[in-house]
Amino acid sequence: MLKLTKRADYGLIALKHLATQERRANGSGEVGATTKEIAELYRIPVPHLAKVLQKLVREGFLRSAQGSNGGYRLAKEASQINALEVIRVFDGPVILTSCFTDHGGSCEQSERCNVREPLRKIHEGILGLLASITIADMASDDPLAHQPLVKLYAKPGAASEVHQGDSEQAIQRVHDDAVSGPLGRNLTGQRREELREC
Amino acid sequence: MLKLTKRADYGLIALKHLATQERRANGSGEVGATTKEIAELYRIPVPHLAKVLQKLVREGFLRSAQGSNGGYRLAKEASQINALEVIRVFDGPVILTSCFTDHGGSCEQSERCNVREPLRKIHEGILGLLASITIADMASDDPLAHQPLVKLYAKPGAASEVHQGDSEQAIQRVHDDAVSGPLGRNLTGQRREELREC
DNA sequence: GGAAATAGGACAAGACTAGTCCGGTTTCAT
DNA sequence: ATGAAACCGGACTAGTCTTGTCCTATTTCC
Structure with a gap:
């Protein structure tokens, strides 16, 4: 269906939310929000969101604090996290045709097929688009006021x-x-x- | 995984192939190629490709000729078919987040969520990219020599x-x-x- | 010690993908 | 006419992916 998975969607939502909670999470190590808070705010099943957040920790996007008063905060600047990185964590590589990456040069269909090169250009464009937007962009108040992408x-x-x-x-x-x-x-x-x- | 399905891939390959066979399919109603020819050329399972081609007929991209000496030809100019149209036939709507299209205004997560607007911009960019490349583009000899997209x-x-x-x-x-x-x-x-x- | 929170493995229902199978219809050539 | 070649299209299946749920730790604060 050529769409993002919910996991990626939830991941972006959570990162964006945490980016706007940075005031609660300044240097002292305080957390921005808990799983439960985010899940309730955005109507996401708690255990499922928990998985998503845990993965974001393992991948280095978030830092977690365990125990009561625990929670999550961004592990790096919101402006240093782009959408492509996040999407790849959950949805794997973004590929238009499997031929781009599936094999080490043994493409069965390649000899006569030149669909690939034009599609590759599209593919690169899509990657570029996704890489060009950051969590900071998403967190700002009026996205439509942004610079053209x-x-x-x-x-x-x-x-x-x-x-x-x-x-x-x-x-x-x-x-x-x-x-x-x-x-x-x-x-x-x-x-x-x-x-x-x- | 954010990739095209094989069906869409096969559809593009077939359309591109037929676009290069137009000499065989000039006004007289001759066909450009048969399912079997295309399937063997690109190593696609024949019955599966048949489904793909039949769908392209139903959707108005191809014209078919039944009977022996039958086959397929483009139903319109290769320059008038863009990749987005074809992909939508097989993969359905291209959507980044389900929220864009799933509901008639009853988004459970929307009130506080502003992930959507920036993603929508990306979404539009992707649609634009896909819509900007035509089968004719794919069929030309050196895709890299094209105008920038x-x-x-x-x-x-x-x-x-x-x-x-x-x-x-x-x-x-x-x-x-x-x-x-x-x-x-x-x-x-x-x-x-x-x-x-x- | 209990409450609140993260960590993470196991599992399951449902949807989707890719592909097969089979019977039918149309058309051409002999 | 008859058979071959080709399109037409529904039913089915194995496998994978998605979206969750469930349960049991473990950590930390009060």
């Missing part, structure tokens, strides 16, 4: 009919941006509202 | 440590491009070779 150059003449339910406007926006400016600018309040479903 | 602006100070096996160079390349130019330029022959695993 990506500027898409739609090729003239390329197929541009895109219909995917409510993300139609989103694509249209990307296409607009190719002409009128970077992502996030030139948006009226109303169009911003259209993009907010959740 | 995307130009990434890495934010200064953003986390840039990215390690994912062999795609490390890929990311590095994206980052280089943020400084030195669009994707695909400034590549020595050797670095091109590094990117080709398959």
Whole structure:
């Protein structure tokens, strides 16, 4: 289905939450939040979130404090954690076609197939996008006010009919941006509202 | 695992193959290739590929001819079919978090959660990338000679440590491009070779 | 010593993926 | 007509992945 797993989703949510709790977790070693707090706030099953947080500790994104008054805090600056790192922890490598990584050069389908090179370019673009956003970006108050992340150059003449339910406007926006400016600018309040479903 | 399914992969491969067989399939209604031909060429199980091709017919990407001497040809211009459309046929909607589309406004986790807006921006970028490449692009001889698809602006100070096996160079390349130019330029022959695993 | 919290292994239901199997239909060539 | 070649499409299966739950430690504070 080409989507993030809940685990990755929960991981990002938790990291972002902890990034906004840093005041509680300044130098003295205090924790930002407990599993229970985060789970209740975001309606995540407690034991499941616990697994996610434990994994984030093992991978070096979080530091934990055991015992009562325990909890979690970020192990590094929120600006030094990007979405790709987190997603890879939970979902494994991000790959478009298995051919990119599955084997050591013994691709059965490769000789005649040149689907791969163009897809690889897309693949790199996706990795770049994911790597370019940090937890700090997510934690700031108005994400739409951010610097543009990506500027898409739609090729003239390329197929541009895109219909995917409510993300139609989103694509249209990307296409607009190719002409009128970077992502996030030139948006009226109303169009911003259209993009907010959740 | 955030990857395309084999079905989508096979679909793209088949479409790309048929796009290069257009000479056999000019106006007279001749077909470009049969299931068996494509399956053998790319080492895909015949019955499985058949399903994929049948679906592409139902979705309007291919036209089929039954009976002996039958087969498939593109139903529209290769330049009018983009990768996103094809991927959506097989893998369903491309969504980063289920929250984008799952519900009609009743997101349990939404009130306090602002992970979504930044992710949505990434999501739009990915859709834009996928929508910007067409079957015609894939079918041309040297994909690396293409116009740049995307130009990434890495934010200064953003986390840039990215390690994912062999795609490390890929990311590095994206980052280089943020400084030195669009994707695909400034590549020595050797670095091109590094990117080709398959 | 008890409460609160993290740590982590085992396990299970359900969904999805990849692929097989089989019977049917259409069309062409002989 | 008849058979071969090809498309059509539903049913099924083995395996894997996802999303949890459950239970038992272990640590730390009061």
